[in-house]
Amino acid sequence: MIRVVVTGAAGRMGREVVKAVSRTPGMQLVGAVDPGHTGQDVGLLAGIGPLGLMVRDDLANVLRETEASVMVDFTTPHAAVANIKTALACGVRPVVGTTGIPQEEIEELKKICREKRLGGLIAPNFALGAVLMMHFAGIAARYFPDVEIIEYHHHQKLDAPSGTALQTAEIIARSRQGGPAEDRTEVEKLDGARGGNLEGVRIHSIRLPGFVAHQEVIFGGLGQTLTIRHDSTSRESFMPGVIMAIKKVLELEELVYGLDKLIFG
């Protein structure tokens, strides 16, 4: 049995994780942490009926008392970093979906994992289709250096651009030889009209009710465009990746960034 604690258990993603872990053979949900919902039954919050497991706010105690082996975190960047450090101090492996964690924090967490020889995973996107989209974008970038990204998310998403868009841009930047075909001098008549720029890859972020998580990577060439698009139409799309990560993180001895590393090696 893999003993799992969920942080951010009352949130949109946390509730899905509670459902998925509870239904997966070989896993046991042993703890739920979310300071704004202490004392509530986590099963009721997730809409699957009472589990007799109450939400708490004292993560370190929960991890120790439950002898957890994995912590799954979908919270906020600030909370996630603190939660990961607590988990590692307790010898518990973190599986983290929270986006917007600054790069320097990730480097520090990698160092702690190396020192403790503890595995962990931070993935900006747990949907298999999104991982494939990024992989295909990396291949296409070798042939089409001109590319822009449009990402669409629900209006309550706090960070922009999305972690997926940033990771896609990094993959493209690493993969393409040189920069975009033409170095244009542009006039931006409205600040931000051309989006953010990561190593020459433009990223445009849409935030509207009705969306879950979607992304288009548009490559432009002579007389043609190539669009690679992925749509998460429900948060269930992330769960097979989360469940896979909970299993695989037990074999890791370092902090890995990106689900692609687990899928493609």
Ligand code: NAP
């Ligand atoms: P959400 O609905 O706001 O849920 C976050 C939950 O964490 C809230 O209940 C929040 O409580 C709680 N929280 C805050 N501080 C905490 C702490 N110190 N310890 C434990 N819980 C704490 O957000 P969401 O839509 O689930 O998204 C969460 C994160 O996952 C975001 O960064 C989002 O971008 C990311 N995400 C990742 C993926 C992926 O595949 N990697 C997919 C979707 C979303 P309060 O509301 O009371 O503050």
